[in-house]
Amino acid sequence: MPRIRLATLVEAPPERVFDLARSIDLHARGQARHRERAIAGVTSGLIGPGQTVTWEARHFGITQRLTSRIVAFDRPRSFRDSIVSGAFARFDHDHLFEAEGSGTRMIDLFDFESPLGLLGRAADSLFLARYMTGLVKERALSIKRAAETDEWKSLLR
DSSP: EEEEEEEESSSSOOHHHHOOOOHHHHHHHGGGTTTOOOEEOOOOSSSTTTEEEEEEEEEETTEEEEEEEEEEETTTTTTEEEEEEESSSSEEEEEEEEEEEEEEEEEEEEEEOSSSSSHHHIIIIIIHHHHHHHHHHHHHHHHHHHSSHHHHHHHHH
């Protein structure tokens, strides 16, 4: 099963970066090219412990839905969201935040497993791991951009 690890240095305090990482509105903005939008659960603002969000988006030309729940939460150090329902057999995304100098090292650990056994594992290694890495990078860059500019002020009132 693929595991993605991405570290991003953000010139902003951990509390700001942590809260931007759980912003439904920022996530939707950052994934607009996939027409991603929250349609159930927490649909705007900040998601918190035990809460769920259902996302609808187009990937590979197919409209898909995925529901995840915040299953661990330790502000401003870490949180985890895990799949409740959707196209993956398993999906866990750990978000870690470490103070570093005047900023924050944001670390994404993303583990997933496709359904369909051997066929799913083949898809994971042939193209899905690379595609998901791109999505995680896009999201990290959108958090970095918002945290390092005044954009964060409209998202974290």
